[in-house]
Amino acid sequence: MTSATLPAGIPPAANTKYQPRKSTLARKREDHDLLEPSSPSKRSKVSFDSDVEVRLVEEWEKTPTVIQEGVRRALLKRATGDSTGYERVKAIYTPVKDGQEEPGPATVKSHTFALLNNVSMLNRGCADLVHAALSSDWLGRSDEYVHLFTQFLANLVSAQSLYLPDVLRMLAENITAAPQSQSQSRNLADIPRSQLYLRVHKVLQYLLQIIPSACRIVLSILTSLFPHQTDSRRAHIVYTHNLLMIIEYAPILQMDILTLITERLVKIDLQVQEDLEDLAEEVEEGVVQHVPRTRPDMNNVLDEAEDSDNDSDTDDEMDEDTLRTQTITKNVEKMDCILDMLFTYYDQINLAASPSSQVGSVEILLSQFQTIILPTHRSRHTQFLLFHFIQQSPANIDVFVGMCAQTSFDKKRPAMVRQAAAAYLASFVARGMHVSSDIVREVWDYISTELKKQVRESEPACRGPDLQRYSTYYMLVQALLYIFCFRWRDLESGPDEDYEEDELPSIYGEERQWRSGVKETLQLNVFSKLNPLKVCSPGIVTEFARIAHHLHVIYVYHLLETNKRIRLSTYFGPSNYSQLNRETALTARGEEENQHLDEYFPFDPYHLPKSKRWIESDYREWTGIPGLDNEKAAESDDSGEGEMEDSDVEEGTETEESDE
Numbered sequence: 001m002t003s004a005t006l007p008a009g010i011p012p013a014a015n016t017k018y019q020p021r022k023s024t025l026a027r028k029r030e031d032h033d034l035l036e037p038s039s040p041s042k043r044s045k046v047s048f049d050s051d052v053e054v055r056l057v058e059e060w061e062k063t064p065t066v067i068q069e070g071v072r073r074a075l076l077k078r079a080t081g082d083s084t085g086y087e088r089v090k091a092i093y094t095p096v097k098d099g100q101e102e103p104g105p106a107t108v109k110s111h112t113f114a115l116l117n118n119v120s121m122l123n124r125g126c127a128d129l130v131h132a133a134l135s136s137d138w139l140g141r142s143d144e145y146v147h148l149f150t151q152f153l154a155n156l157v158s159a160q161s162l163y164l165p166d167v168l169r170m171l172a173e174n175i176t177a178a179p180q181s182q183s184q185s186r187n188l189a190d191i192p193r194s195q196l197y198l199r200v201h202k203v204l205q206y207l208l209q210i211i212p213s214a215c216r217i218v219l220s221i222l223t224s225l226f227p228h229q230t231d232s233r234r235a236h237i238v239y240t241h242n243l244l245m246i247i248e249y250a251p252i253l254q255m256d257i258l259t260l261i262t263e264r265l266v267k268i269d270l271q272v273q274e275d276l277e278d279l280a281e282e283v284e285e286g287v288v289q290h291v292p293r294t295r296p297d298m299n300n301v302l303d304e305a306e307d308s309d310n311d312s313d314t315d316d317e318m319d320e321d322t323l324r325t326q327t328i329t330k331n332v333e334k335m336d337c338i339l340d341m342l343f344t345y346y347d348q349i350n351l352a353a354s355p356s357s358q359v360g361s362v363e364i365l366l367s368q369f370q371t372i373i374l375p376t377h378r379s380r381h382t383q384f385l386l387f388h389f390i391q392q393s394p395a396n397i398d399v400f401v402g403m404c405a406q407t408s409f410d411k412k413r414p415a416m417v418r419q420a421a422a423a424y425l426a427s428f429v430a431r432g433m434h435v436s437s438d439i440v441r442e443v444w445d446y447i448s449t450e451l452k453k454q455v456r457e458s459e460p461a462c463r464g465p466d467l468q469r470y471s472t473y474y475m476l477v478q479a480l481l482y483i484f485c486f487r488w489r490d491l492e493s494g495p496d497e498d499y500e501e502d503e504l505p506s507i508y509g510e511e512r513q514w515r516s517g518v519k520e521t522l523q524l525n526v527f528s529k530l531n532p533l534k535v536c537s538p539g540i541v542t543e544f545a546r547i548a549h550h551l552h553v554i555y556v557y558h559l560l561e562t563n564k565r566i567r568l569s570t571y572f573g574p575s576n577y578s579q580l581n582r583e584t585a586l587t588a589r590g591e592e593e594n595q596h597l598d599e600y601f602p603f604d605p606y607h608l609p610k611s612k613r614w615i616e617s618d619y620r621e622w623t624g625i626p627g628l629d630n631e632k633a634a635e636s637d638d639s640g641e642g643e644m645e646d647s648d649v650e651e652g653t654e655t656e657e658s659d660e
Contacts, residue, residue: 071114426479568595
């Protein structure tokens with residue numbers, strides 16, 4: 001191999017073998033070794049200053065940089081099986097026992113910042129550490145720390161989606177009456193719960209903005225955490241208040257959240273009615289009277305303690321009846337407060353600038369009516385939300401009346417639903433103050449046409465009154481009688497608007513002039529083979545007979561006397577209608593009572609003290625019949641019975657009307 005030619009002026013090397021150049025340090029060491037030879041087995045001695053204190057650095061003394069590096073190494077070693085450092089990190093978020101020193105705010109902040117920077121390492125194997133951080137008292141700390149923890153939560157659910165349900169549940173638990181993350185640290189100042197709730201809503205709003213799909217998970221969690229119907233008044237008020245706040249920044253959940261609240265409200269409503277039915281009448285009136293009438297301040301309710309609903313008297317100091325009455329009173333107050341909150345919420349929607357929002361609120365209420373309220377038997381107060389807001393627009397009244405009428409006549413719907421729809425139709429038309437005369441007449445014509453059709457179809461095979469076989473027919477007849485008792489003035493053909501209701505003389509002499517078909521409808525149904533006056537509620541039948549006779553519409557007292565000799569059980573048969581049922585003297589009375597229609601009309605008088613104010617201008621109270629009730633009152637005074645009793649129409653209601 002030919003060697004490269006070197007540039008001129010550079011002599012060739014004497015020895016072509018490569019020799020590395022020795023460093024200066026090496027030469028110095030070698031010179032020093034020549035002067036002080038030492039044994040290769042002998043090591044240099046290191047001297048320590050005995051005055052220097054040697055100790056481990058405490059966590060609170062570590063700088064943020066050191067803590068961040070320590071957390072990172074702890075997570076790395078955790079993956080290799082060394083959990084010593086990992087457990088020390090987890091202990092930062094674990095409540096300390098009595099006598100132990102709590103980590104300082106700076107230490108907690110540094111560790112949280114370290115977790116924020118290492119969220120990619122917080123896999124499923126670090127779930128216990130993540131849960132410890134989620135369960136810590138982060139809500140009760142400074143605004144700066146809450147902001148840092150919010151960033152940690154956002155990064156965590158973005159990098160590790162498996163923790164999203166845990167984070168959302170933690171936030172939902174903190175909008176209950178007893179926030180789980182409320183400050184329990186001895187080193188932190190107490191923060192009002194109203195402020196804690198606002199912090200939770202800000203965090204939840206931020207997470208729903210970055211992960212919109214989390215709304216479905218949130219709804220499921222909110223449903224599971226809704227207070228049980230036996231929980232305290234404050235628990236229901238606080239949770240309902242916070243649910244309504246969620247709608248403000250998550251409008252996609254509006255329908256679902258309002259439906260959830262309505263479902264739980266109906267359960268409370270039913271429970272209250274069951275409890276009241278078991279009480280004596282005078283005790284029932286006392287329950288409503290003892291419910292506080294003042295509206296609670298929401299900020300005060302939010303900041304109350306968990307046991308604020310408990311009375312000073314212990315359960316052992318009360319007898320069973322007193323304790324039961326007290327429990328029912330609390331449930332009535334609970335229901336009253338929730339209804340007042342919902343009235344306020346829907347009213348704010350209707351006051352919104354956008355007209356579409358008002359339509360949306362009515363759509364929500366109608367949807368809840370169809371899916372929750374209508375299929376529920378004997379709901380007592382919840383439906384008054386619909387009663388109030390539907391009457392704010394004639395168009396909405398038309399929609400609701402049409403919905404009830406269509407459901408009542410739809411043979412594809414279950415019989416119980418059809419009967420309930422007929423009760424709602426009659427009660428709304430009778431009690432709605434803003435239901436016009438035209439609507440009353442249209443509903444009367446609708447029901448009359450349907451009854452005429454059913455009589456024509458049923459009479460040929462009918463052997464007598466039979467509630468099981470003709471239940472829908474009887475419910476429609478009872479609805480017609482109920483409407484007549486309240487709105488008979490709207491069924492007259494003469495103009496009566498210029499006369500006072502209590503001084504309404506006949507303007508056509510002795511005989512009043514009725515719209516075409518009114519008398520014919522009553523005659524056709526009252527004297528049909530189906531004999532509805534034997535099956536309809538005795539209270540409604542008695543009042544109808546009294547009013548109809550006084551107004552010269554129809555005379556039915558002779559039929560009522562005949563019906564007294566008819567036993568409904570004679571015509572009742574589950575499948576074979578050609579056979580008479582055998583009965584004994586012991587069973588005849590019980591079977592007779594079971595063959596009458598229920599006296600349920602969903603818009604009977606409303607007496608919840610706080611929320612009653614919403615429907616007072618929409619509600620038609622029972623008014624006496626000119627001349628008829630005056631005579632009844634005079635007879636009552638002559639016999640020494642005192643004030644006139646409530647009308648038989650009102651006796652079938654759940655709670656009697658009181659003068660206010």
